[in-house]
Amino acid sequence: MFSADLKRGSIELLILSVLKGRARHGYDIGKLLEQLSGGQLEFRVSTLYSVLYRIEGRGWIKGRWVEKKGARRRCYYTLTPKGREVVTLQRREWEAFSAMVNQVIGVSHA
Amino acid sequence: MFSADLKRGSIELLILSVLKGRARHGYDIGKLLEQLSGGQLEFRVSTLYSVLYRIEGRGWIKGRWVEKKGARRRCYYTLTPKGREVVTLQRREWEAFSAMVNQVIGVSHA
DNA sequence: AGGCATACTTCGTCAGGCGAAGTATCACAG
DNA sequence: CTGTGATACTTCGCCTGACGAAGTATGCCT
Numbered sequence: 274m275f276s277a278d279l280k281r282g283s284i285e286l287l288i289l290s291v292l293k294g295r296a297r298h299g300y301d302i303g304k305l306l307e308q309l310s311g312g313q314l315e316f317r318v319s320t321l322y323s324v325l326y327r328i329e330g331r332g333w334i335k336g337r338w339v340e341k342k343g344a345r346r347r348c349y350y351t352l353t354p355k356g357r358e359v360v361t362l363q364r365r366e367w368e369a370f371s372a373m374v375n376q377v378i379g380v381s382h383a
Numbered sequence: 384m385f386s387a388d389l390k391r392g393s394i395e396l397l398i399l400s401v402l403k404g405r406a407r408h409g410y411d412i413g414k415l416l417e418q419l420s421g422g423q424l425e426f427r428v429s430t431l432y433s434v435l436y437r438i439e440g441r442g443w444i445k446g447r448w449v450e451k452k453g454a455r456r457r458c459y460y461t462l463t464p465k466g467r468e469v470v471t472l473q474r475r476e477w478e479a480f481s482a483m484v485n486q487v488i489g490v491s492h493a
Numbered sequence: 494a495g496g497c498a499t500a501c502t503t504c505g506t507c508a509g510g511c512g513a514a515g516t517a518t519c520a521c522a523g
Numbered sequence: 524c525t526g527t528g529a530t531a532c533t534t535c536g537c538c539t540g541a542c543g544a545a546g547t548a549t550g551c552c553t
Contacts, residue, residue, distance in 0.1 A: 275480050277541050278509080279392035283484050284541085290488040300500050309487045313479070320541050322501065327540085345500050345549050364488060369423070370385050371481045374393050377419045378400040378474060387510050388540080394510085410531050430510050432532065437509085455518050455531050 274313045284316065284324055286367055289352065289360040292334060298347040299325055325350060333359050384423045394426065394434055396477055399462065399470040402444060408457040409435055435460060443469050 291297065291305050303321050306314050328334055333356035336348040352360065401407060401415050413431050416424050438444055443466035446458040462470065 275476065275483075276392065279476065279480050281539095281541065282386065282389035282392045287484065287487055298500075306487065310483045313483050314487070317542055318501075319503085319543070322503095323540075323542095347500065366385065366389065367484065367488070370389050371484075373385075373420045373423050374397065374477065374481075377397055377416065377424070378477070391508095391510065408531075414530095427511055428532075429512075429534085432534095433509075433511095457531065 274315065280314070280316070282370075283367060284320070285328060286360065286363040287314075288321075288324060288328070289333065289356060289363065292350060292352045292356070293360060296337070296349040296351040298339075298349050300347070302350075328356075332356075384425065390424070390426070392480075393477060394430070395438060396470065396473040397424075398431075398434060398438070399443065399466060399473065402460060402462045402466070403470060406447070406459040406461040408449075408459050410457070412460075438466075442466075 287306055288302055291302055291309070297305065299318075299322055302325075303316055303318065306316065325334070325336070329336055329350070332353055334350045335353050336350050338346060338348050340346050397416055398412055401412055401419070407415065409428075409432055412435075413426055413428065416426065435444070435446070439446055439460070442463055444460045445463050446460050448456060448458050450456050
């Protein structure tokens with residue numbers, strides 16, 4: 274739906290955002306983003322998990338394996354304090370950036 | 384100022400947008416974007432020119448070399464008809480995308 | 494038993510932004 | 524007339540990161 278390059282800049286923010294409410298596992302995050310965007314946003318599983326591994330490595334989220342009988346094993350991710358800072362910063366960056374783009378394409382829009 | 388990943392998704396739109404008004408050369412486009420964004424947006428020359436070459440290859444813009452005495456040689460780029468279509472499409476995509484991001488990070492913002 | 498949804502992993506590919514270095518011209522200061 | 528800095532463009536190699544493809548495994552429904 275949206276170009277990979279466009280999505281590239283905000284996938285971390287999107288994932289971190291949906292983790293603000295509560296812990297979620299990878300598959301759930303993917304489905305939730307798809308649903309919240311009204312089906313407009315889809316990420317490949319490989320993309321999704323690679324982002325999760327990456328930002329866990331940066332200490333922004335922490336995964337916890339949950340084995341429940343009657344279900345497959347799932348890794349639930351929670352925001353770390355560091356992650357809460359990052360999501361705030363990235364949100365601000367996103368807001369400033371989108372305002373800037375709107376301004377530039379608006380100014381020269383005549 | 385802004386992360387490379389964030390800029391990645393919109394550099395083409397930004398360049399095409401400033402070319403809507405009139406033909407401009409590479410260096411000028413870089414300076415103009417910096418100025419229009421209030422100094423928030425800076426692209427390396429290598430980035431800028433590689434984008435220009437790429438989108439010229441796609442037929443979105445057309446370069447014309449101008450040799451003027453008392454000035455270095457400059458390549459002025461103009462939007463092609465194809466480029467006008469693309470800028471409209473990319474603009475729509477950007478608007479839909481940013482609305483979507485705002486919605487997702489807003490919904491889960493509680 | 495077969496098919497589908499769930500759930501995660503690994504690997505290789507490719508696009509594209511960036512840093513660094515280089516070429517060249519002109520203006521202006523000393 | 525030499526140095527410095529702005530203008531203007533080119534080329535090369537690196538590295539990040541999204542993606543496609545394939546694989547593993549479990550549970551549910553028919």
